[in-house]
Amino acid sequence: MKVKVCVGSNCTLLGAMSILDQIDDLKIIISEDSDNYNDEELEVEAIRCLGFCKNTDEKVAPIVVIDGETMYNATSQTVMEKIVNKIRK
Numbered sequence: 067m068k069v070k071v072c073v074g075s076n077c078t079l080l081g082a083m084s085i086l087d088q089i090d091d092l093k094i095i096i097s098e099d100s101d102n103y104n105d106e107e108l109e110v111e112a113i114r115c116l117g118f119c120k121n122t123d124e125k126v127a128p129i130v131v132i133d134g135e136t137m138y139n140a141t142s143q144t145v146m147e148k149i150v151n152k153i154r155k
């Protein structure tokens with residue numbers, strides 16, 4: 067699974083770093099619990115602003131892209147839920 071977290075200034079201001087930290091913690095939990103999670107590798111990448119926050123008046127940051135699906139207004143909780151739902155056995 068590929069997880070891209072925007073670390074542009076808008077997304078960082080609104081919590082992107084905490085999302086990255088939580089994903090790191092989740093990676094450890096997943097690697098230690100092969101009973102409940104499949105062994106799909108979690109590739110995490112910090113990316114620069116893709117322009118989502120610039121082309122709109124709406125609040126969209128933080129942006130996280132999971133396997134090509136863009137999540138707007140991402141929070142640690144919504145991102146963790148999405149990842150866990152995809153890799154839970």
Ligand code: FES
Pocket residue numbers: 072073074075076077078114115116117118119120127128129
């Ligand atoms: S800073 Fe993240 S989309 Fe612009």
